[in-house]
Amino acid sequence: MPKPTLVDVGREAGVSAITVSRALRSPEKVSETLRAKVEIAVKKLGYVPNQSASTLASNKSSSIVVMVPSISNNVFTDVLGGISDALHGSRFNMQIGYTNYDSQEEERILRSFLNPTPSGVIISGLEQTDETRQMLENAGVPVVQIMDISPKPIDMIVGFSHDQAAETATQHLIDSGYKNIGFIGAQMDPRSLKRLAGFKKAISDNGELREQCIAVTNKPSNVRLGATLLDKLTSQFPECDAVFCNNDDLSVGVLFECQRRGIKVPEELGICGFNDLGISSETVPSITSVTTPLREIGRLAGAMVIGEEGAPSTPIVDLSYTISARESTKRT
Amino acid sequence: MPKPTLVDVGREAGVSAITVSRALRSPEKVSETLRAKVEIAVKKLGYVPNQSASTLASNKSSSIVVMVPSISNNVFTDVLGGISDALHGSRFNMQIGYTNYDSQEEERILRSFLNPTPSGVIISGLEQTDETRQMLENAGVPVVQIMDISPKPIDMIVGFSHDQAAETATQHLIDSGYKNIGFIGAQMDPRSLKRLAGFKKAISDNGELREQCIAVTNKPSNVRLGATLLDKLTSQFPECDAVFCNNDDLSVGVLFECQRRGIKVPEELGICGFNDLGISSETVPSITSVTTPLREIGRLAGAMVIGEEGAPSTPIVDLSYTISARESTKRT
DNA sequence: ATCATAAATGATTGCGCAATCATTTTGCAA
DNA sequence: TTGCAAAATGATTGCGCAATCATTTATGAT
Numbered sequence: 001m002p003k004p005t006l007v008d009v010g011r012e013a014g015v016s017a018i019t020v021s022r023a024l025r026s027p028e029k030v031s032e033t034l035r036a037k038v039e040i041a042v043k044k045l046g047y048v049p050n051q052s053a054s055t056l057a058s059n060k061s062s063s064i065v066v067m068v069p070s071i072s073n074n075v076f077t078d079v080l081g082g083i084s085d086a087l088h089g090s091r092f093n094m095q096i097g098y099t100n101y102d103s104q105e106e107e108r109i110l111r112s113f114l115n116p117t118p119s120g121v122i123i124s125g126l127e128q129t130d131e132t133r134q135m136l137e138n139a140g141v142p143v144v145q146i147m148d149i150s151p152k153p154i155d156m157i158v159g160f161s162h163d164q165a166a167e168t169a170t171q172h173l174i175d176s177g178y179k180n181i182g183f184i185g186a187q188m189d190p191r192s193l194k195r196l197a198g199f200k201k202a203i204s205d206n207g208e209l210r211e212q213c214i215a216v217t218n219k220p221s222n223v224r225l226g227a228t229l230l231d232k233l234t235s236q237f238p239e240c241d242a243v244f245c246n247n248d249d250l251s252v253g254v255l256f257e258c259q260r261r262g263i264k265v266p267e268e269l270g271i272c273g274f275n276d277l278g279i280s281s282e283t284v285p286s287i288t289s290v291t292t293p294l295r296e297i298g299r300l301a302g303a304m305v306i307g308e309e310g311a312p313s314t315p316i317v318d319l320s321y322t323i324s325a326r327e328s329t330k331r332t
Numbered sequence: 333m334p335k336p337t338l339v340d341v342g343r344e345a346g347v348s349a350i351t352v353s354r355a356l357r358s359p360e361k362v363s364e365t366l367r368a369k370v371e372i373a374v375k376k377l378g379y380v381p382n383q384s385a386s387t388l389a390s391n392k393s394s395s396i397v398v399m400v401p402s403i404s405n406n407v408f409t410d411v412l413g414g415i416s417d418a419l420h421g422s423r424f425n426m427q428i429g430y431t432n433y434d435s436q437e438e439e440r441i442l443r444s445f446l447n448p449t450p451s452g453v454i455i456s457g458l459e460q461t462d463e464t465r466q467m468l469e470n471a472g473v474p475v476v477q478i479m480d481i482s483p484k485p486i487d488m489i490v491g492f493s494h495d496q497a498a499e500t501a502t503q504h505l506i507d508s509g510y511k512n513i514g515f516i517g518a519q520m521d522p523r524s525l526k527r528l529a530g531f532k533k534a535i536s537d538n539g540e541l542r543e544q545c546i547a548v549t550n551k552p553s554n555v556r557l558g559a560t561l562l563d564k565l566t567s568q569f570p571e572c573d574a575v576f577c578n579n580d581d582l583s584v585g586v587l588f589e590c591q592r593r594g595i596k597v598p599e600e601l602g603i604c605g606f607n608d609l610g611i612s613s614e615t616v617p618s619i620t621s622v623t624t625p626l627r628e629i630g631r632l633a634g635a636m637v638i639g640e641e642g643a644p645s646t647p648i649v650d651l652s653y654t655i656s657a658r659e660s661t662k663r664t
Numbered sequence: 665a666t667c668a669t670a671a672a673t674g675a676t677t678g679c680g681c682a683a684t685c686a687t688t689t690t691g692c693a694a
Numbered sequence: 695t696t697g698c699a700a701a702a703t704g705a706t707t708g709c710g711c712a713a714t715c716a717t718t719t720a721t722g723a724t
Contacts, residue, residue, distance in 0.1 A: 003447060005709095005710055005711085006710070006711065006712095007710085015673075015674090016673070016674050016675080017674095017710090017711085018673080018674065018675080018711090018712075018713095019672085019673055019674070021711070021712065022672095022673085022712095025712085029671090029672080030672070030673080031671085031672065031673090034672085034673085048443055048444060048446070048447040049447065049710090049711080050388070050447050050448055050709090050710055050711070051384075051444075051447065051448060052383075052384040052385075052387040052388040052393070052448045052709085052710080052711090053384075053388050053679090053709070053710035053711040053712090054710080054711055054712075055384040055679095055711090056382070056384040056385050056388055056678095056679050056680065056681090056709090056710080056711070056712095057678080057679055057710075057711040057712040057713075058679085058711075058712055058713080059679070059712095061384070071409055071412055071413055071416065072409050072410065072413050074406070074409075077403055077404050077406075077409055078404065080403055081403055081404050084403065084430060094428075095427070096426075096428060098416060111380055112380060112383075114380070115335060115380040115381065115382050115383065116382055116383060116384045116680095222610060223610060223611050223614040224610075224613075224614055227614070252611070252614075253614060256614050256615055256616050259616035260616055278554060278555060278556075279555050279584070279611070281556075282555040282556055282559070282584075282585060282588050283588055284588050284591035284592055337679095337680055337681085338680070338681065338682095339680085347703075347704090348703070348704050348705080349680090349681085349704090350681090350682075350683095350703080350704065350705080351702085351703055351704070353681070353682065354682095354702095354703085357682085361701090361702080362702070362703080363701085363702065363703090366702085366703085381680090381681080382679090382680055382681070384679085384680080384681090385679070385680035385681040385682090385709090386680080386681055386682075387681090387709095388679090388680080388681070388682095388708095388709050388710065388711090389680075389681040389682040389683075389708080389709055390681075390682055390683080390709085391682095391709070448710095
């Protein structure tokens, strides 16, 4: 038997199709008895609404488009989890696009996702192409940029300042007594570059910035890369006594490499990571990291994009970060 | 201006709407000149096909539904990455559902995802409700179960045997000279239970299985939990000299706890993890783990569900796992 | 009872596209 | 040139639903 339609349900319940539609979409607008009859008919026939037809007829889909650079990056799985939380129980579902850190790809994917128009868009970062921004503005739906912060978002934005977070973390290393601080970074996307900028600012403000204190790569980040980059850093910058890492994969990798090479942490080398992904607090010694509100970003973005009550009333939400000072920077 | 439709493009190109549709969907069926004209018109108007209308008219959507228990579990991000790889460049897109390890929730989500009928379904595990299996069979589309293995899949299946993998890993511990081997597990879903069964079998085959050698919880897994469960295990099973961990989060947590408590690995305690998620090979000492083909599962499932050439020809694909023996079990 | 008003329900139409079938044009052998 | 198959293009229709407007029924004040 073919899938039942609204007409079938109507026939079963002895009412017209449109009444069934109403009973399902706005139960408060139909009488109690009728609502009950419809419910029974729906159950009996196993009726499930056809999304496409609904979207086509009403010209609005119930999906929230989420654009992230990567799925394998733990940072974004946390954010997606937050969005998922916010959308759970609402009538909206999530449609995820992976841009692979490529603005052109982002534009391409988003273009196809915007027809039919979704109910809202959540998009990572500030670096959309002009075309993309144009599309988003024309779409006439709520748009929430996430991860970063800016005074002029496309529509709304929730995130935090990567420069400031990195600057504060670097200052923490300086305050802990380290003199020759290096920077290790992978996957140098725009937010990573901002972290580098924040690092440079803190160093410059406290003395002289030397180019050899920076070891970065554009490869995707992983634990092993932390070891590789520490090698590179210590060979080009032997007097290095602390490292600020772009993210926690790297900082963990650095710690392990220190253990292998017999470098004492925090005495001979201080280590600070970024994002505080859960393992940093568990290693021995535990690793200082910048705790960022990833899940909260997702949750707020979700709430904002669907206009949920309880969502922030301002379109710009600058969340705080905290330095979780741990053993890896505790020089006595 | 409103979004252009096929009719608009047709008018612009001086042809009928249906010809435009054909030019876009099966370019080989229209003349070269016309194809060019249509292409120009499409570019000029910025035409993007309306998915809903297309789906409604053709009664087939171009999405592949993927059901996974959780997004924050690294295991599934790897698998999703593999599926994403397989689908990239094809005309199919991915629609992801999170079941949160709940069969009823899975059934509910899947029901809504099946109308309109997608082009295929990829679903984790074997434990679907009868209703769910029924729905999937009725849908008449390719279904690929993943992660586990079974002689009678709903349609197709790609995975590996969790019992066997765990049994082999436990045997590796026995062969390494450990005498009192414990089991640590979190998030005891059906596959975890199979691993436990494999563990028990290996132990029983080599002596006597004692209940106190097992410490498990249903909480979601994380690194800290490894430490907690090691505490529990060593208090109920003090003579324990090796642990097989349900997954790598736990094994890493166990290693760190050993470092904190001054337990020598691998001399006083051997450690073996599961899934080999990338950090196990980097810790000091490195941790033995069961390397499982997560990304490959995703890639094959993707290829199988879209019937890509290069996909396996058999509906049941039992992938291999390997024991990556590392320092944490190298008793000299 | 009468009427006014609101609440409840129904009929019609079109969203944008693709399936189907109909028609026109092209290529080319005889 | 003619004829005919094959290729190219077009016209019509309906997918399932929701918006809009029309109609019926209930409610209640006088």
